[in-house]
Amino acid sequence: MTILFHIHVGLTISLMLLSGASMAAQWHDVADIRAAAEQVLGGNGVHAEATSLDQRLRLAVCAEPLVANPGRAAPGATRVTVRVACPAPNWSLYVPVRLSRQQSVVVLTRAVNRGHVITATDVEVITRPARSGYPVLRDAAHAVGQRLRRPAAGGTELTPSWLETPAVIRRGQRVILVARSGGLEIRTNGEAMSDGGTGQQIQVRNLSSGRVVSARVRNGDIVDVAF
Incomplete structure (x- = not known):
């Protein structure tokens, strides 16, 4: 009697587990629905996250790939609703998706x-x-x-x-003024009127003419002036 009782209980539990697995196989995986909604909006620097999807959702297993269509949204919107549909059997639902760039x-x-x-x-x-x-x-x-x-x-x-930009030339420093035009290059001595870093424009006084010109710092000794 005891042996028969244990066999009966074991068979009952096994049938319950098989029944549960069979029931679960009838419903479409919620993770697949979430992925379909996210993939249609994600990429190109945009991260998409489906929200408000209940894991207990019960929809028949789709025999074909899911079709996802996002609704209209203003440029830069952070929330979009995506319609996820199954062609066969015919069902659809709307999935809220949060976007972050x-x-x-x-x-x-x-x-x-x-x-x-x-x-x-x-x-x-x-x-x-x-x-x-x-x-x-x-x-x-x-x-x-x-x-x-x-x-x-x-x-x-x-x-x-x-x-x-760190200064490579200091105010009052003697520099070489370089002017170029085609293949012609003219060099003369100058005096920096301000500090300047590489690539910056500073004022430089031409020591020969006394004229103050705008020049671009090339390095710690040379500045280039438009000719």
Whole structure:
């Protein structure tokens, strides 16, 4: 009697498990519905996340690939409704999707002090959610060689306001003024009227003529003037 009882109980439990598995096989996987809604909107720097999908959702298994169509949304919208439909058997539902835009940004790899001149090992490019309304550096090369205006911790996202071009020429310094026109080059001595970093425009006094001209800093000794 005891043996028969255990056999009966075991068979009952097995049948319940098989029945549950069979029931589950009748319903379409919610994860597949979520993926269909997200894939139609994601990519190109946009991260899509389907929300408000109940795991207990019961829809018949679709015999064909799901079809997802996003509704109309204003440019820059962060929430869009996607219609996910099954051709056979015929059913559909609307899935809310939250959007966040990603962008590449330059961040510090370590803490650095004010006045530090950035090197290639000090920065890296990572992807973060985009924040509207403020400029960011996307290319590490734009930070290398620049000087920090204030101390910063590792992971700090750099913007142009964090950086300044270090001066390679100082006010009062003697420099070489170079003027070019075609294959002709003229050099003369000058005096810097202000500090300047590589690529910056500064005022320089021509020591021969006494004339003050605008010139672009080439390096610590030479400035170029339009001829």
